[in-house]
Amino acid sequence: MTAIRERTVLFADLRGSTGLYESLGNAEASAMVTQTVGQISEAVLEGGGQLIKTLGDGLMAAFEAPRDGVRAAQRMQEMLERTVQRARRQSNPAMLALRLQVALARGEVVELNGDCFGDAVNVAARLIDHAGDGEILITAEVLAGLHHASKGRFRSLDRISVRGRVEPVHVYRMDAAPLVGADATATQFGEPMRSVEPDGMRLIWQDLDRVFDIDAMPIVLGRSVQATYCITDARVSRSHARIDWQGSSFELTDLSYNGTYVRFGDSGELLSLKRGSCTLHGSGVIGLGGLPTDEQSPIVRFEVLHFADTEPQPFGGPRSRR
Secondary structure, rough: EEEEEEEEEEEEEEEHHHHHHHHHHHHHHHHHHHHHHHHHHHHHOOOOOEEEEOOOOEEEEEOHHHHHHHHHHHHHHHHHHHHHHHHHHHOHHHHHEEEEEEEEEEEEEEEEEOOOOOHHHHHHHHHHHOOOOOOEEHHHHHOOOOOOOHHHOOOEEEEEEOOOOOOEEEEEOOOOOOOOOOOOOHHOOOEEEEEOOOOEEEEEEEEEEEEEHHHHEEEEEOOOOOEEOOOOOOOOOOOOEEEEEEOEEEEEEEEEEOOOHHHHHHHEEEEEOOOOOOEEEEEEEEEEOOOOOOOOEEEEEEEOOOOOOOOOOOOOOOOOOO
8 A cells, every 4th residue: 555654764884884795795794684674674664663665785765753763773773883892802803893883864754565764764765875884864854853962963965966856955963972162051951963054165186285265166176287286187177167155155166077086084975967066065085087996096185174173184285275
């Protein structure tokens, strides 16, 4: 039967399993991944949710209440951490690279034959691409359904463009622990930690370390000497990509034939931009004309800066400011 209802949709993705296949072989690695996904799926049932399907290295679930979905996401992270710690004690290095990314969205979904369809499903599935290792990302609709005490653990990443959706999505990231120096009153009464609007963007390619403030936008990355940020590599187009300030966030747009690739964090999922755009948040790498995983490709490291909050962590080498 077909039913339409408001649900919180959760997607979880297990990463780092490539090393298992390389060291253990297909059969043993596949069994281990299946076992691990099965273990974390227990958190769905514990939280009163519905396990919709397993997806190889991940799963999809649905919950009536946002708080149940978020609790299940936290429980999954705890379960995987215990699995990794056990592997460390047993000297099983192949398991140590396993990490979990979780994304949740809420909205009206269509339930049909045990499956779910709808915008919330699509948003949660795409939001996984923006999650870093061990991160839990939620939309504003999920945040609105949480208890006040829980909201204080989330920090706004502003609006993020997700694949296949015209309107950007307001996304929040769960902090692993309460923020040092956080406003006690705001945390006590559960107001979400609002990130200060970004002040600038730091880009590093080889020895070219530059910081651009908002007034310097747009930044054109390309091989041309006329480009704002010149990268002298044959795989880079003359005007390869552009970073714009969109009122509250930085947006990267691909202008090339060879493509632009983005990875958030140290080992997040790769986003492929083919004449498309995405919102830059936190830090990560941009591959111009090649994947960031290819050491021979021209790779630009980026960091979204908040001058009022903190100094950026050094990537190595001196920093210059435009």
